[in-house]
Amino acid sequence: MQQVLKRLRLRSEEISAAARAVNALVEQLQRALQASEFCGASVLRSGSYYERVKISAPNEFDVMFKMELPRIQLEEYSDSGAFYYVKFKRNPKGNPLSKFVEDEVLSASGVLAKFRKIIKDEIEKIKKIVMQRKVPGSPAVTLVIKEPKEISVDIILALESRSSWPPKTLEGLPVGEWLGRKVRTKLRQQPFYLVPKHAKERQSFQEETWRLSFSHIEKDILNNHGNSKSCCETDGEKCCRKDCLKLMKYLLEQLKKKFEKREELSKFCSYHVKTAFLHLCVKYPRDSFWKPEDLHRCFDDCVGFFLDRLKEEELKHFFIPEVNLFSPEYINKRSKTFLEKQIEEERNNGFPIFSEF
Template sequence: ISAPNEFDVMFKLEVPRIQVEEYSDTGAYYFVKFKRNPKANPLIRFVEEEILSASKMLLKFRKIIKEEIKNIGETDVSVEKKKPGSPAVTLLIRKPEEISVDIILALESKSSWPASTQEGLPVQSWLGTKVRNKLRQEPFYLVPKHAKEGNVFQEETWRLSFSHIEKNILNNHGTSKTCCETDGVKCCRKDCLKLMKHLLEQLKKNFKDRKEMDKFCSYHVKTAFFHMCSRNPLDSYWDPRDLSLCFDDCVTYFLQCLRIEILEHYFIPKFNLFSQDKIDKTSKEFLSKKIEYERNNGFPIFGKF
C-alpha cells in the first residue's frame, strides 16, 4: 500500500475429479483424494494412503523453484527460509530494488464449492443474487496451508482459497455496474481498504518486536472490509467526500470484531478468524488499544514512516 514491494502469484494446477474431506469441522481445511487413481496420474507419487500429501507437493514445488533460481543470471534472487505453516515459496529480489514475491501452489477444482461455503459470500443486497450465483460457478482453489492443532501442524491438509473471487469483487465493487468506471460515479471503497491495510501494516512495523502483533495479517482487515461492504451496500454510502467517515466506520467495525472475538470468514461463516485458538485475547486487546490510540489522536502513525 505505502510502497508496492510485496506481490502474490498463484501457481494454478488443475486437478480433475478430486473429492475433499473436511478436516475436524473447520470448514476451511480439507484432505484431498482422487476419485480414481489411474496410474497415468502424474500426481500419484504424492499420494499417501489415498490422501494427496500437501507437504510432499510443497516440498517438491519448493525444490523446483530453487533449481530454476540458479538459472537466473542477471537478477539477484534468493528463496527465503520456509515459514512454518505457510503455503508460499517466497522469493527475495534485491535488484534493481528490493521486492518479495510469494509464489503459492494452488489446486484448481471445477467441482461445486464445499458445503461449508453455502451461506458465505453474502453479496445479495450489495452485488445481487445473480452475481453471487455466477461467482459460485467459478472454480475454487486449495492451497497447501496446514491446519494447526495446539502447537502442531497437520501437514497433509489443504485450505480453501477464494482470492480470485475477492479480486473480482474488488474490481466490480459497486451496486451500480458503472461505479468507478471512467465515466461512472466514483466511490471510496478501495481507499477505505487501503487505509485499513496501511494502518495495520504500520502498526505491525512499529511494534515488530511485540509477539502480540504476529498473528494479525492484512487478510483480517480485508475480511472486515468485505463485511462492511455487505452491511452498507449502497454506493451513496461510500461517497468519496465521506472518506473519513467511512474509514472511521470500518475502524469501529474492526474494533468491535476484536472485542467480541468474532470475525467470520467471508466465504466460510463457521470459520472464525478471531477465535481464541487462532489469536489469544491478550493479542486482540493489545491491537485494540493501539488502534484506539491512533484514532483518538488523528492517526499519527500515518505520518511516521
C-alpha cells in the first residue's frame, strides 16, 4: 500500500505549474464577473485538491464563485431534503439577481445560462482553453486548459446563505464523538451554499431547483480530521485517514477506467467514497484506530464498510440523513451489485488493479 501511495503522491513542480495556470484563469474570470450581474462573486476553492486528497496528478480542480444573498426563503422540492426553490423575502431593486426571478422563484436555469455565457465569452479571448459541452442537470461549467498539461476546471456558481441550515440537516454532520460537539456547533454556524443543480424528475430535470452544498465543511473536516487537535500537525502524531481515502478513491478510479465501456459504474463517483469514509471516521473516532502502521487493516476496514453500504443499498448523505445516495432513484441495483462483485474480487486477490494502467 505504501508503494501505491508513493505513486499517487503529487510532485511539487507539477502542483506549482497547475496552480499557476488555474489561478490565472480564475483571476481572469473574476474580472469578467465583476462587470456583470455577478459582481459580488468571490472565490471559494473546494474539491480534492484543496482537501489535500488529490491523487495521481493535479489535473482536476473545482472552483466556486460564491455570492452572498440577502434574506432568502427556501421551499423544499418534493420532500427531497437536498433540492430547494429559492425565493427572496424582499426583492429590492439593488439585488443584481432580481432579473432572474420568475413567479417569485429565482430561476436556477436562467442564472446558470447567464453565468455560462459570461464565461464562454471570456474564454473565447484566451487561447488553449476550451469549454466542454453542457451536461444535463450539472451545475458546473467545465473548462479544459490544454497547455502546458491538460487540466479540467469545474467552475460553479454558489449562493451563500448565512441563515440557519435547513431543518432536514438537523440530525446530519454526526461528528460530535469524533471532532467534538463544540466543533460541530461551530461548523453549523458557518454559511451553507446552494448550487444550480437540477432535481431529476423521471426522465427529465426540474430546472429551477438549487441543491444544498457543504463542500467547504467537508474541506474543513478533512483538513482538521483528528480526534486530538494536533493529529497530523508538524509536532503531532500522524494518522492514516487521508491515505485510506486516497486508496479508496484510486480503487474506484481504476475500476471505472477498467470498465469504462460499460455503464454499470457511470453513476459512481468519488463523492460516494468520501461520504462512506466520513461515516467510517464517525464509527471509529479515535486517532489510535488510524495509526500509520495499521494502514493495511484500516484500508481493509474502509473497503469492507463500502461493500456493506453497497449490499444494503444505503449510503446516507453526511449532512442530510434522509437522503440515501445509494437509493434506486439514483443508482440501480444491477450497478451496485456489479461494483460490489468487482471490489470483492480485487480484495480477495490483493488488489491487482493497483498495478494496472
